[in-house]
Amino acid sequence: MTDIVQIDDDGIEQVSLKQYTEKAYLDYSMYVILDRALPNIGDGLKPVQRRIVYAMSELGLKSSAKFKKSARTVGDVIGKFHPHGDSAAYEAMVLMAQDFSYRYPLVDGQGNWGSPDDPKSFAAMRYTESRLTPYAEILLSELGQGTVDWVPNFDGTMDEPSVLPARVPNVLLNGTTGIAVGMATDIPPHNLREVVTAAIRLLEAPKTTVAELCEHVQGPDYPTEAEIITPREDIRTMYETGRGALKMRAVWDREGGDVVVRALPYQVSGSRVLEQIAQQMQAKKLPMVADLRDESDHENPTRLVIVPRSNRVDLDALMSHLFATTDLERSYRVNLNMIGIDGRPGVKGLGRILGEWLQFRKETTRRRLQYRLERVERRLHILEGYLVAYLNIDEVIHIIRTEDKPKPALMQRFSISDIQAEAILELKLRNLAKLEEMKIRGEQDELAAERDSLQLTLGSEARLKTLMKKELLAAAEEFGDARRSPLAEREEARAFSELELTTADPITIVLSEKGWIRAAKGHDIDAAALSYKSGDSFKLAAPGRSNQPTIVLDSTGRAYTLASHNLPSARGQGEPLTGRISPPSGATFEGLLTGTDERLYLLASDAGYGFVAKLGDLQAKNKSGKAVLNLPKGGRVLQPAPVPEAAAEACVAAVSNEGRLLVFPLADLPQMARGKGNKIIGIPAARVLSREEFVIGVQVLAPTDALVVYAGKRHHRLKFADLEHYRGERGRRGNKLPRGFQKVDAIAVER
Incomplete structure (x- = not known):
């Protein structure tokens, strides 16, 4: 977009509000991105951090110096380099001093600098004292050796380094977080030894892949011993793309x-x-x-x-x-966004970060060597002048005493340069005795050897790489340590469900004729004797536990699941089931089940069909339930019969309303999750449809159980052995019960 600036008759520039606000916001955005929120790939520091470290070095606060009040440092930082609030500068300084926040702290603090429980609980800067840590020397040691560019400070009264000449990839070692405009950065800390090893491998083999670098950099290394449980494959993807997430566990x-x-x-x-x-x-x-x-x-x-x-x-x-x-388990976002060596922000993978940092380090090392070479050559040049002066000391003294302008005279007489003549003239008299030929020639030899070595290194890419490698290894040896955050493979954490947190108290679920449900504590409950609403009465009861689900079966064959521990107390008259589930219109409730997921029940219709089902297969997640039992024409749902634990020897007993009883092995029935089932007792479909004949009830008996048949006020008890007369193949009509039991009302199991 080109700005259209109009100048009126008074010479005042006029810009449209749209153009002005766009330009102002873009300028602000670039300032926040480049000069506040994102770290530089060279030294891994944001501007405020760099200025704090540099200001402390200018105050002489090295690791060997005495502590000085933090307020003094903050004053220098905001007064000379960073014109922002003192609290912001001090908080940045505190972060660099906390060994639980920084993997390799840059500030050595004395006093209250916060705690892991409350990192913001640090004392005011007038109470704390500080100095740099030995590790900070890694960033500062080459600062005065021509290694980096210097830029004017905010008011142009002094210069400050645009970046510090770090000897290690500090951007990865301490990491950082920051929010700019339209972008953010979240760089986790890493282990010094691992990162240095990876950098050296990339230095020796520039085509090394990220997967190969991950053989050295196993993952981030936080200043805590908690485990990193992110899978290795995800960590590798994070290093390839520069984005991802990490999970730590206590x-x-x-x-x-x-x-x-x-x-x-x-x-x-x-x-x-x-x-x-x-x-x-x-x-x-x-x-x-x-x-x-x-x-x-x-x-x-x-x-x-x-x-x-x-x-x-x-x-x-x-x-x-x-x-x-x-x-106790926490996720961390990873966004490796930083300002690259081209001065532009960008998200970079591990290979690119180390590659760009090695370019930065190579240029820094080259500039340092070149700077030293220039100093050595200048000194050698001056020593040559000193040698001339020593060999002609009397004549030099005579020229200085007699000539109005001794410099040109010295230059002309001895054919020396302006620099050499100036150096001779600046010598103090007491140093003349030191100008002994042997000392001068000895220093010349040392410097000449150093010059040759510097020239060889600068002229050879291999020598330069070797020097970089040695310096990286020396830094790792001096400041490296073992990994703190172990990497481990763990199963995904799973919270307890509501049922798992519920105590397993014995309860009896009671259902009334009108569909009202409640739960009474204990199993010795006379459900029929409970109070019911006017016009309502007892229908079904099921003993269970409060942490087990309750399954209700309606007259259409659909099953609904309720949480037993949430059922209303039997002290009242309960709640209508329709408030918790959504059955079809006109449906009634015919079955009540509870138990563990593995508990087996026999589901049947009065048309004489049924199957065995696991309670877990009957459970539904929604209020509208799930279709479980398919009913033949004219068939109705029977109350499901629980299967005893000794299911291998169990038998099924089915009784019709006409007093026919059939007993056969439970194994003859299939186990299904849903369906119509197989024929249990043979009743013609036409008779079921006309309701002339149908099944009154089905029960499953173990060898120790007895079957009780009810007809009016009479009942007939049949032990397991007494059922032999009624045994037959599944699907047969069965045998007639004794006289007086031709019209059966119900059957039950006596355990």
């Missing part, structure tokens, strides 16, 4: 039945974790935890103790839940 041990957390993820507060766990305990969502303790001290910076309620608690499952629901 490290814990078993100690006498208790859980002891001894390392937390990066920037996670121990007190915050305990608060999150305590909130779950108060909300009764963590019944298996009895107590929490924070036993952290100077010797054990992180020691959080979680006491389970009993030694039967599965600690692995408990910790998996806590990883999923608290900051």
Whole structure:
């Protein structure tokens, strides 16, 4: 876009508001991106960090110096280089001093510099003292050796370095986070030894792939001993693209039945974790935890103790839940966005970052050597002049004493340069005695050898690379350490479901004729004796546990799932099922089941068809349920019969309304998830449709059970052995029951 600037008669420039705001915003954006939020690939520092480190070096605050008040440093930073708020500069300085925030701190602090629990709890800058760490020398040691460009400060009164001549890829070692305009950066810290090894490999073999570099750089290395659980493949993809995510998980041990957390993820507060766990305990969502303790001290910076309620608690499952629901496991965004050697921001992969940094380092090393070579050659040139002066000392003194302008006279008489003549004239009298020929020639020899070595290195790419490699290895030897954040493969954390957190209390679910449901505590409940609404009465009851699901079967053969622990108490008259589920219009409720997912039930219709199903297969996630039992024409749903644990020897007993009883092995029926099932007892379809004959009930009996048949006020008890007379093949008509039981009302199992 070209700016159209109009100048009126008074000489005032006029720009449209649209053009002015666009230009102003773009200028601001570029300032924030390049001069505030993003680090430079060369030294890995944002401008404020670079200015703090440089200002401290100018104050003489090296690692061997005495501590000085932080306010003094901040004053120099904002007064000379960084015209922003003092609190912003001090906070940046604090971050560089916290060993739990920086992998390799740049500032050595004395006083309260915050804690992992509360990084913002540092004391004011008037109370704390600081100096640079030895590691900061890696960034500063070559500063005065012509290695980098210098730019004017904000008011043009002095110069500051545009970048520091770092000897290692600090952009990866300490990482950084920042939000610019339209872009952000999230660079995790890394291990010095790993990064140096990778840089050397790339230096020796420029075509090294990211996968090969990952043999050295295993992953980020945070200043905490928590585990990085991101898969290696994802880490490699992150290094290839420059974008991704990392997941860290706390490290814990078993100690006498208790859980002891001894390392937390990066920037996670121990007190915050305990608060999150305590909130779950108060909300009764963590019944298996009895107590929490924070036993952290100077010797054990992180020691959080979680006491389970009993030694039967599965600690692995408990910790998996806590990883999923608290900051004991945390994800970190990775966005390797930085200002490259071309001065432009960009997201770079690991290979490109190290490649560009090696270019920066090669240029820095070349400039340092060239600067030293120029100094050596200048000194050699001056020494030649000193040698001339020494060999002609009397004549030199005579010219200086007698000539009004001794410099031209010296230059003419001895054929020396202006620099040499100036050096001779600046000599103090007391130094004349030192101008001994042997000393001069000795220094000349040393400098000449150094000059030749410098020229050889500058003229050979291989020698330059060897020098860079030696310096990288020396830095790794001096400041490198072992990896702190181990990489581990772990299963994905899983939070407890609501059912898993529910205690397994015995309950009896009661369903009324009108479809009202409730749950009574215990199994010894006389459900028929409970109070019901006017016009309503008892229909079905099922004993179970509060952490087991309740399945309701309607008259259309659909199954619905309810959470048993959420059912209303039997102290009241319950709630209508239609408030919790959405059955078809006109449907009634004919079946009530509960138990574990593996519990087996016999599902049947009064048309004489049925099958065995697992309770887990009947469960539905939505309110409208799922179709389970297909009904033949005229058929109706029977109350499902529970299958005893001794299912191998169990038998099915089916009774029709006309008093016919058929008994056959349960194994003859298939196990299905849904369907019509197989024929249980033979009743003609026409008789079912006309409701002349149909099945009254089906039951499954173990060898220790007895079958009770009810007809009016009479009942007939048949032991398992007594059923032999009624045994037959599945699908037969069955045999007639004794006189008086030709009109059966119901059958039940006596266990």
